[in-house]
Amino acid sequence: MGPETVEPPEGQVSFRENVDRMVDRAMAAIDLDPGVAAAIKPCNSVIQVTFPVELRGEVQVFTGWRATHSTHRLPAKGGLRFDPHVDQDEVEALAALMSYKCAMADVPFGGSKGGLLIDPTAYTRQELMQITRRFTLELVRKGFLSPATNVPAPDMGTGQREMAWIADTYKHLYPEDINYLAAVTGKPVHLGGIRGRVEATGRGVQYVLRELFRHPEAVAETGLSGGLRGKRIVVQGLGNVGYHLAKFLSEEDGVRVVAVIERDGAVMNEDGLSVEDLHRYQQEHHAVRGFPGGTFSEDGAGALELDCDLLIPAALEAQIHSGNARNIRAPVVVEAANGPVTFRADEILRERGVVVLPDSLVNVGGVTVSYFEWIRNLSHIRFGRMQRRHDELRGTQMAALLMEHGGIHIPEQVRANLAEPTDEIDLIRSGLDDTMRLAFQGIREVLAEDDGVDDYRTAAFVIAIRKIARSYLDVGVY
Numbered sequence: 154m155g156p157e158t159v160e161p162p163e164g165q166v167s168f169r170e171n172v173d174r175m176v177d178r179a180m181a182a183i184d185l186d187p188g189v190a191a192a193i194k195p196c197n198s199v200i201q202v203t204f205p206v207e208l209r210g211e212v213q214v215f216t217g218w219r220a221t222h223s224t225h226r227l228p229a230k231g232g233l234r235f236d237p238h239v240d241q242d243e244v245e246a247l248a249a250l251m252s253y254k255c256a257m258a259d260v261p262f263g264g265s266k267g268g269l270l271i272d273p274t275a276y277t278r279q280e281l282m283q284i285t286r287r288f289t290l291e292l293v294r295k296g297f298l299s300p301a302t303n304v305p306a307p308d309m310g311t312g313q314r315e316m317a318w319i320a321d322t323y324k325h326l327y328p329e330d331i332n333y334l335a336a337v338t339g340k341p342v343h344l345g346g347i348r349g350r351v352e353a354t355g356r357g358v359q360y361v362l363r364e365l366f367r368h369p370e371a372v373a374e375t376g377l378s379g380g381l382r383g384k385r386i387v388v389q390g391l392g393n394v395g396y397h398l399a400k401f402l403s404e405e406d407g408v409r410v411v412a413v414i415e416r417d418g419a420v421m422n423e424d425g426l427s428v429e430d431l432h433r434y435q436q437e438h439h440a441v442r443g444f445p446g447g448t449f450s451e452d453g454a455g456a457l458e459l460d461c462d463l464l465i466p467a468a469l470e471a472q473i474h475s476g477n478a479r480n481i482r483a484p485v486v487v488e489a490a491n492g493p494v495t496f497r498a499d500e501i502l503r504e505r506g507v508v509v510l511p512d513s514l515v516n517v518g519g520v521t522v523s524y525f526e527w528i529r530n531l532s533h534i535r536f537g538r539m540q541r542r543h544d545e546l547r548g549t550q551m552a553a554l555l556m557e558h559g560g561i562h563i564p565e566q567v568r569a570n571l572a573e574p575t576d577e578i579d580l581i582r583s584g585l586d587d588t589m590r591l592a593f594q595g596i597r598e599v600l601a602e603d604d605g606v607d608d609y610r611t612a613a614f615v616i617a618i619r620k621i622a623r624s625y626l627d628v629g630v631y
């Protein structure tokens with residue numbers, strides 16, 4: 154749609170419609186059978202639950218949703234959001250995105266997402282536990298939560314604590330289910346979680362950006378040059394995803410975080426913000442205003458338009474829309490959040506040559522490590538437990554053999570590395586890194602080979618849709 158076209162106000166286009174329009178663009182590019190397209194796009198089932206909880210001596214009623222988009226693989230997988238603005242349209246859109254990202258990155262799950270309409274900051278820990286347990290009960294009883302069919306995980310407003318309550322509630326309902334721990338992922342490690350899940354989405358963003366900068370031709374297309382080191386980033390949202398990605402990129406890759414946008418405004422420092430200091434400040438003050446390490450502006454939305462190399466929205470959807478897409482100065486937008494760019498903004502950015510790395514690629518690290526956690530729960534054993542000492546012995550023996558019989562001097566540090574047993578976290582990072590690299594490479598292949606596909610988002614959807622369509626066609630639709 155050209156900039157001159159008279160368009161309906163963008164606010165009238167729902168999140169779900171935005172996702173569908175992006176999917177339509179990809180389906181058109183591969184000439185998908187209309188029947189299969191119609192089978193893939195809608196949510197398979199959606200539940201709305203309304204339940205009472207007695208709090209502070211009175212009954213309060215809560216509403217929540219869980220949408221299952223696709224069940225071509227089971228369980229259907231996706232986060233659970235606690236937010237005062239969530240609605241059915243939003244969870245449907247997010248469930249659809251889960252199907253596509255899982256298929257694209259070879260994470261063998263269908264797509265689902267849930268939300269509870271609540272302001273979590275208005276309740277005590279004890280109250281939230283009561284509400285979460287009751288919500289869990291509703292979802293379980295209605296067939297929307299179990300290790301085999303539908304497995305939630307953290308999203309906005311939820312984390313390890315809520316996942317622990319969900320797992321425990323499920324266990325009390327089905328103590329005979331030997332796989333009860335696999336009913337939810339993102340749990341604390343001591344309660345059946347896996348090392349590396351908390352930071353997985355942020356870590357995945359780091360790995361995908363590292364992979365981008367291993368492809369000089371891809372970097373050249375963005376108009377940037379050189380490596381990741383020294384690049385200037387603006388991050389929106391310093392929650393789970395935003396904090397970890399900003400921390401890893403600045404501490405490990407020499408990236409400069411020139412601005413962080415939070416709910417109350419933006420804090421800027423051209424020399425680079427200390428992510429740890431800012432995070433600590435934000436945790437303490439529930440705001441970034443007043444942070445001594447940078448300059449504050451109340452205009453958070455305006456800060457999206459700051460000059461930088463990589464703009465990384467990591468908070469809410471629809472942050473880049475037709476009203477500000479022409480003002481975005483970053484040559485690359487990295488969608489760490491789900492749906493931060495509307496369909497219309499996506500078109501404008503494409504016209505302007507801004508490269509958008511889409512959510513389905515960028516934030517797939519979270520569900521990837523959830524997949525590892527789910528497998529760990531089903532296998533009832535920590536990854537690496539059987540081979541750690543075996544690896545150590547083999548490394549020690551190999552180093553000794555090379556030194557004694559090959560006459561090779563191996564420095565002590567190298568010998569120590571060879572003999573070091575592999576920890577679970579090493580395996581998780583290896584699996585995550587591999588997934589992110591392969592996902593990026595798969596998209597580059599489609600961009601190179603498919604005529605009519607010339608942006609990362611369409612390429613990611615093309616990969617996903619082809620896989621989902623194949624699984625529909627292979628088994629037949631009945």
Ligand SMILES: NC(=O)C1=CN([C@@H]2O[C@H](COP(=O)(O)OP(=O)(O)OC[C@H]3O[C@@H](n4cnc5c(N)ncnc54)[C@H](OP(=O)(O)O)[C@@H]3O)[C@@H](O)[C@H]2O)C=CC1
Nearest residue numbers: 308309310354390391392393394415416468490491516519
């Ligand atoms: N957690 C995960 O593993 C995954 C998350 N995602 C996506 O990443 C995004 C962020 O999720 P996550 O980090 O888990 O959520 P969190 O709730 O941990 O963090 C969200 C952050 O965004 C901030 N925020 C809220 N409103 C605004 C606003 N208007 N402007 C700027 N910042 C704002 C929040 O501030 P405050 O604390 O004040 O509310 C908070 O710091 C979501 O789109 C989610 O779906 C995607 C894949 C996996």
Ligand SMILES: O=C(O)CCC(=O)C(=O)O
Nearest residue numbers: 230231232306519520523
């Ligand atoms: O870890 C998961 O299962 C889901 C993560 C998620 O909600 C997302 O990728 O948007």
